[in-house]
Amino acid sequence: GAGVSQSPSNKVTEKGKDVELRCDPISGHTALYWYRQRLGQGLEFLIYFQGNSAPDKSGLPSDRFSAERTGESVSTLTIQRTQQEDSAVYLCASSLGKGADTQYFGPGTRLTVL
Amino acid sequence: SQQGEEDPQALSIQEGENATMNCSYKTSINNLQWYRQNSGRGLVHLILIRSNEREKHSGRLRVTLDTSKKSSSLLITASRAADTASYFCATDESDYKLSFGAGTTVTVRA
Numbered sequence: 001g002a003g004v005s006q007s008p009s010n011k012v013t014e015k016g017k018d019v020e021l022r023c024d025p026i027s028g029h030t031a032l033y034w035y036r037q038r039l040g041q042g043l044e045f046l047i048y049f050q051g052n053s054a055p056d057k058s059g060l061p062s063d064r065f066s067a068e069r070t071g072e073s074v075s076t077l078t079i080q081r082t083q084q085e086d087s088a089v090y091l092c093a094s095s096l097g098k099g100a101d102t103q104y105f106g107p108g109t110r111l112t113v114l
Numbered sequence: 115s116q117q118g119e120e121d122p123q124a125l126s127i128q129e130g131e132n133a134t135m136n137c138s139y140k141t142s143i144n145n146l147q148w149y150r151q152n153s154g155r156g157l158v159h160l161i162l163i164r165s166n167e168r169e170k171h172s173g174r175l176r177v178t179l180d181t182s183k184k185s186s187s188l189l190i191t192a193s194r195a196a197d198t199a200s201y202f203c204a205t206d207e208s209d210y211k212l213s214f215g216a217g218t219t220v221t222v223r224a
Contacts, residue, residue: 004156031210035214041216042202042214042215042216042217043157043202043214045211045212045213048210048211050210055210056210056211089155091156091157093157098209098210100144100145100206100207100208100209100210100211100212101145101162102147102159102162103157103159103212104159105149105156105157105158106156107155107156108155108156
């Protein structure tokens with residue numbers, strides 16, 4: 001079946017603008033994750049959804065970052081008033097159940113803030 | 115917080131050789147996973163080993179786990195150019211959260 005998809009694949013924006021990143025998880029996967037990966041580094045956890053609820057938002061770096069999930073499906077990560085340090089690849093993953101087992105990743109969105 | 119730490123940071127080998135990378139972690143785990151990332155994009159799950167397992171194989175991959183030393187190794191045998199990628203270990207920080215290391219970048223030379 002279809003894997004996790006993300007859009008756009010690349011986004012270039014100007015400092016101060018808002019951006020929305022979209023994730024479509026694998027159908028039936030109740031857990032959804034957003035990660036940030038800066039160049040040459042590991043994955044930084046941002047937020048976890050179980051269904052449409054976000055029991056763990058502890059990784060969101062500031063109040064400029066927010067995320068929502070609807071219909072236990074698509075999720076949107078919004079970054080307001082983007083800064084240059086927001087430049088990174090944003091990865092979405094989904095898993096069946098609670099997710100400390102296998103996570104399935106999308107191809108990521110490469111965000112560049114000029 | 116990153117619990118898993120991979121070693122070495124980078125590895126360059128000739129096609130056909132074996133590649134070994136290690137992962138160390140700090141707290142007790144239920145499972146440890148290895149993922150591969152090509153060209154800085156999405157990660158692909160390679161193998162999961164549970165805390166009561168010592169060794170696991172999948173094709174040309176062999177993973178070991180030593181819970182007494184809090185370490186794991188990933189061996190890729192008979193490497194190919196297509197194995198060029200970054201490899202990450204991930205440990206279960208909780209029942210829903212994985213903690214990823216910074217990765218080992220493997221380059222396989224033709």
